[in-house]
Amino acid sequence: xxxxxxxxxxxxxxxxxxxRKLFQVAEAKKSNVTVSADVTTTKELLDLADRLGPYxxxxxxxxDILSDFxxxxxxxxxxxxxxxxxxxxxxxxxxxxxxxxxKQYHGGTLRISEWSHIINCSILPxxxxxxxxxxxxxxxxxxxxxxxxxxxxxxxTSKGSLATGAYTSASVDYARKYPSFVLGFVSTRSLNxxxxxxxxxxxxxxxxxxxxxxxxxxxxxxxxxxxxPQSAIGRGADFIIAGRGIYAAPDPVEAAKQYQxxxxxxxxxxxxx
Ligand code: BMP
Numbered sequence: 001x002x003x004x005x006x007x008x009x010x011x012x013x014x015x016x017x018x019x020r021k022l023f024q025v026a027e028a029k030k031s032n033v034t035v036s037a038d039v040t041t042t043k044e045l046l047d048l049a050d051r052l053g054p055y056x057x058x059x060x061x062x063x064d065i066l067s068d069f070x071x072x073x074x075x076x077x078x079x080x081x082x083x084x085x086x087x088x089x090x091x092x093x094x095x096x097x098x099x100x101x102x103k104q105y106h107g108g109t110l111r112i113s114e115w116s117h118i119i120n121c122s123i124l125p126x127x128x129x130x131x132x133x134x135x136x137x138x139x140x141x142x143x144x145x146x147x148x149x150x151x152x153x154x155x156x157t158s159k160g161s162l163a164t165g166a167y168t169s170a171s172v173d174y175a176r177k178y179p180s181f182v183l184g185f186v187s188t189r190s191l192n193x194x195x196x197x198x199x200x201x202x203x204x205x206x207x208x209x210x211x212x213x214x215x216x217x218x219x220x221x222x223x224x225x226x227x228x229p230q231s232a233i234g235r236g237a238d239f240i241i242a243g244r245g246i247y248a249a250p251d252p253v254e255a256a257k258q259y260q261x262x263x264x265x266x267x268x269x270x271x272x273x
Contacts, residue, residue, distance in 0.1 A: 001190065001192045002204075002205040003190060003192075003208075003236055003238070003270065004270065004271055004272070005271065006027070006271055007023040007024075007026045007027045007032075007238075007267075008023070008024075008027045010023045010205055011023035011024045011027065013203065013205070014203075014205055015179055015180070015201070015203050015204075015205070016149060016179065016180060016181075016182075016183055017146045017147070018087075018117060018118070018146070018147055018148065018149035018183060019149065019183045019184070019205070019207055021087070021117075021147070022057065022058070022087060022183070022207065022239075025057050025058075025085055025086065025087060026057045026238075026239070028085065029054070029055070029056075029057060029085065029086075030260070030264050031055055031056055031057045031260045031263070031264065032057055032233070032237075032238060032239050032240060032263045032264065032267055033055065033056045033057060033058075033239070033240060033242065033246075033256065033259050033260050033263050034056065034057060034058035034059070034060050034089065034209060034239050034240065034241040034242075035048070035052050035056050035058075035059060035060065035241075035242060035243070035246050035247065035256065036060045036062075036091070036211070036241055036242065036243030036246075036247075037049060037052075037059055037060065037061060037243075037247060038062055038065065038243050038244075038247065039247065040065050040066060040067055041066060041067055041068055042066055042068050042069065042070070042072055042073045042076065045061070045066065045073065045076075045077075046073075046076040046077070046080065048247055048252065049076075049077065049080040049081075049084075049086075050080055050083075050084075051252065051253055052246065052247075052252060052253065052256045053080055053083065053084025053086055054084055055253075055256040055257055055259075055260045056084075056086050056256060056260070057086055057087065057239060058086055058087045058088070058089050058118065058239060059077070059080075059081070059086050059087075059088055059089070060089040060090075060091050060241060060243075061077070061088065061089070061090050061091065061116070062090075062091050062092075063090055063092070063110055063112070063116075064092070064110065069109075069110070074111065074114065074115045077115055078115055081117075087117040087118060088115060088116045088117050088118070089116065089117065089118035089119070089120075089151075089209075090110075090112050090115075090116035090118070090119055091120060092104070092105075092110075092112060092119060092120070093120055093121065093122055093153055094119065094120070094121040094122070094129060094133065095121065095122040095124050095125060095129070096125060096129070097125060097128065097129075097132075098125075098128045098129060098131065098132030098135075099132070101121070101129055101132050101133055102132050102133070102135070102136050105119065105133055105136055105137075106136045106142075113136065113137065113142070113144070113148070114144075117147055117148060117149065118148075118149055118150070118151060118183065119133065119148075119149075119150055119151070120150065120151040120152070120153050120186055121133060121150060121152060121153065122153045122163075123152055123153075123167070123170055123171055123174055124167075127173075127174050127177065130150065130152070130174045130177070130178050130181070130182065131178070133150055133181070134150070134178050134180075134181040134182075137149075137150075137181060138180070138181060148181075149181060149182070149183040150178075150181050150182050150183060151182075151183055151184055151185060151186050151207075151209055152171045152174060152175055152182060152184075152185050152186070153171075153185075153186045154167075154168045154171035154172070154185040154186065154187040154191060155168055155185075155186070155187040155188050155189075157188060157211050157212030157224060157225050157226075158222075158223045158224060158225070159219075159223035159224075159225060160223070168187070168191065168194055169194050169195050169196055169197075171185060171187075171191070172185075172191050172194050172196040172198070173196050173197055173198045175206055176196060176198040176199070176200060176201070176204070177198060179201060179204070182206070183206070183207045184206035184207030184208055184209070184238075185206060185207075185208055185209070186209045186210075186211060186241075187208055187209075187210065188210055188212070188227075188232075188235065189208070189210075189235040189236045189237075190208055190235065190236025191206065191208070191236075192236070207238050207239065208236050208237050208238045208239070209237065209238070209239045209240075209241055210227075210232040210235070210237035210239070210240055210241060211241040212224060212225055212226050212227060212241075213226065213227060213228070213229055213232050213237075213240040213241060213242045213245065213259070214226035214227075214228075214242060214244070214245035215228060215229070215245055215258065215259070215262070216245065217244075217245070220244075226245075228262075229242075229259060229262040229263045229266055230262065230266045232266075233263065233266035233267055233270060234266065234270070240259065240263050242259050245259065246259060
């Protein structure tokens with residue numbers, strides 16, 4: 001497993017170009033925090049991105065919950081990602097046949113391929129969804145190819161999640177089949193020990209993003225289940241994703257700094273620093 005290595009070491013050897021960039025950002029900012037900016041207006045979203053930008057590695061959006069999505073949203077996000085050196089992850093969770101997801105990803109109302117570095121999908125439809133999204137992002141005439149990557153939603157944090165067992169192991173199979181596009185997983189732990197019918201490449205180093213991270217709550221009334229940054233990173237998370245724990249805190253900037261510090265200390269402890 002590569003999880004004992006530093007982010008800098010993984011940045012130099014990683015087979016995937018966007019993963020290299022992600023690890024470089026983490027190291028430069030000493031942050032493995034992804035904030036889920038689940039607010040519902042462009043103003044709130046850009047305001048959060050600007051205030052929290054210095055402390056995060058990735059900004060995760062649910063762009064379809066904005067009541068006023070438009071050019072100002074995407075231009076604002078792109079400018080702030082440059083200003084603060086973070087990557088954008090649109091949490092659209094594609095889950096459909098290949099022909100449909102290509103149209104949802106590229107063009108359409110939301111133009112996700114234009115502005116989001118990282119996307120994710122469920123593999124419920126089978127391997128074709130990964131192939132279809134890879135085909136769009138790696139098309140010869142697509143201008144951002146080296147800056148696009150996919151996370152496979154291999155597990156979920158909600159109570160009673162069905163993303164377990166054969167579903168999770170197929171997630172690993174597909175990641176191994178498309179290593180130039182798949183960065184890794186959204187999962188609650190490292191998937192290195194998960195059985196897979198596809199052999200691991202010698203340079204395999206999937207990046208683990210873990211959602212459901214919160215320092216002060218165990219869950220919500222709709223089945224969300226939380227763990228702490230220490231717990232998530234101890235179980236193999238490379239990046240911790242926190243939403244309400246940060247943006248709904250009395251002082252979101254202070255909260256972001258606290259998650260940054262705890263996430264970084266847990267990472268240092270894991271690499272033995
Ligand atoms: P919060 O920290 O406020 O509970 O937000 C969690 C975020 O992560 C939400 O944006 C949710 O859509 C997302 N998420 C999750 O909570 N569990 C999963 O298994 C996958 C997710 O994408």
